[in-house]
Amino acid sequence: MAAQVQDLLRFLSQDAKIPLALAMGKTLELQKANLTNPEYIAKGKIEVLQTIFNDPKVAKQVLNAAKRVTKKRGSPTDATTTSPQKRRKGPNITGDSTPYEIESALSLPVSSASEDDLSNTILVTNRAPLVLAFALCVLKYTMPEQPISSRLSLAQAVVSVNSRSKAVSLGIESGKSAEEEGWGEGHPVVRVLGREIRVLKRWDYNPREGEPASSAATGRSADTASAANNEDNQRETPEDAHRMPPLWGVDLEAMRNSHHSVPGKEPKDHSVLPIYTAQSARSYLLRSLSKPEEHPPEPVKPKPATVVQNEKKECVGHLLRAIDLVCQSWASTLDHRELDRRAWAWYLRVRPDVQSGVHGWGEKGQVKLSGILSLRRDP
Known part of the structure; x- marks a missing residue:
């Protein structure tokens, strides 16, 4: 179980590029949803990830990273992959602010x-x-x-x-x-x-x-x-x-x-x-x-x-x-x-x-x- 948590944290922090502190807080919820590795996450529903991460962009970032990782590993999936979404800016902040x-x-x-x-x-x-x-x-x-x-x-x-x-x-x-x-x-x-x-x-x-x-x-x-x-x-x-x-x-x-x-x-x-x-x-x-x-x-x-x-x-x-x-x-x-x-x-x-x-x-x-x-x- 500990090894599973460590692998999941490495995926979230290194492949999905989300902050380690946030990854630490979400591993238990991902396990409860049986999303314990990139393969399961790639085949899961985006709505479940949105519920766990409380942020549609972060959820999409994790899903895309899972698809990218599973594709590299040769996992059978016909889902297309895209680049992770950039971290969103704060409210009402533009280059002219x-x-x-x-x-x-x-x-x-x-x-x-x-x-x-x-x-x-x-x-x-x-x-x-x-x-x-x-x-x-x-x-x-x-x-x-x-x-x-x-x-x-x-x-x-x-x-x-x-x-x-x-x-x-x-x-x-x-x-x-x-x-x-x-x-x-x-x-x-x-x-x-x-x-x-x-x-x-x-x-x-x-x-x-x-x-x-x-x-x-x-x-x-x-x-x-x-x-x-x-x-x-x-x-x-x-x-x-x-x-x-x-x-x-x-x-x-x-x-x-x-x-x-x-x-x-x-x-x-x-x-x-x-x-x-x-x-x-x-x-x-x-x-x-x-x-x-x-x-x-x-x-x-x-x-x-x-x-x-x-x-x-x-x-x-x-x-x-x-x-x-x-x-x-x-x-x-x-x-x-x-x-x-x-x-x-x-x-x-x-x-x-x-x-x-x-x-x-x-x-x-x-x-x-x-x-x-x-x-x-x-x-």
């Missing part, structure tokens, strides 16, 4: 729920999205100058590094990481949730460029342009003098892979530095949380896709608000380094209670927001 418009499009759901309502809220997710949420929230206080695009990129980098460490411990991956092989040499380092992340400085990027005058005049800003509006909630420290420009998290594993030649394929463009994109991190978070399933005595009609999407957005808003309340309560008494260190300890205390072993890291479990809120500093 200004930095302000890009940051606005990347904004995350905001919850208006009372603390009592939050305390009674239970969410369902696996561990990787919760790591992403904690990283996003703590970065608002440890690196308040970073816009939402940078926070999403850095948070996704933390998830990727953490997921690879877990994969190595389970025997799914082996050998040295790209970092250990020296691929990150020369790139600056920042620490997020205790993890060292290699970054690319975006010197020419001003997140407020293109901001309407009316918006600037009213002083309205949230995640739409810059996290600098959080400065009022934090005390100034000597660390503030060393703030960095907007950053991208550098994908060292992708950098290493891009330099490895693949027979029959054109060499990749080595001039483009691979980064963790904000759009993919945002999309991952928005599709990874849900409410606990209800089990009515009689079958009911499935919810429309729009209703499900709105519920997921609501869940994300509730989770981010709960974590933010915790970070906010400690920000005035802890320096940035200590706040970052404690945030990882907070995550460990409230992470989903799932089984350990091969399935434990990817299986979904419940997260009680009351447990997160209990971490707040006493007045």
Whole structure:
């Protein structure tokens, strides 16, 4: 069974090109649907994959990869194969978008729920999205100058590094990481949730460029342009003098892979530095949380896709608000380094209670927001 899971993960991450963290969270669901290898996936229905991945484009990407792999192996199938779909961009982002418009499009759901309502809220997710949420929230206080695009990129980098460490411990991956092989040499380092992340400085990027005058005049800003509006909630420290420009998290594993030649394929463009994109991190978070399933005595009609999407957005808003309340309560008494260190300890205390072993890291479990809120500093 463990070997089957490892083979499935290799197919998803290497052939289907989906993030390892997402692959980890979907192996159990694929096994339950008897989609345990590329051959079975290639012969399966796209609707089943769409239900599992909650994203039609990702489902099609996995199906196409399965067909391509089975065709190479000589598996009898008359289905045609196409190239995997490119990762979709975030909402309302085009090549002509200004930095302000890009940051606005990347904004995350905001919850208006009372603390009592939050305390009674239970969410369902696996561990990787919760790591992403904690990283996003703590970065608002440890690196308040970073816009939402940078926070999403850095948070996704933390998830990727953490997921690879877990994969190595389970025997799914082996050998040295790209970092250990020296691929990150020369790139600056920042620490997020205790993890060292290699970054690319975006010197020419001003997140407020293109901001309407009316918006600037009213002083309205949230995640739409810059996290600098959080400065009022934090005390100034000597660390503030060393703030960095907007950053991208550098994908060292992708950098290493891009330099490895693949027979029959054109060499990749080595001039483009691979980064963790904000759009993919945002999309991952928005599709990874849900409410606990209800089990009515009689079958009911499935919810429309729009209703499900709105519920997921609501869940994300509730989770981010709960974590933010915790970070906010400690920000005035802890320096940035200590706040970052404690945030990882907070995550460990409230992470989903799932089984350990091969399935434990990817299986979904419940997260009680009351447990997160209990971490707040006493007045």
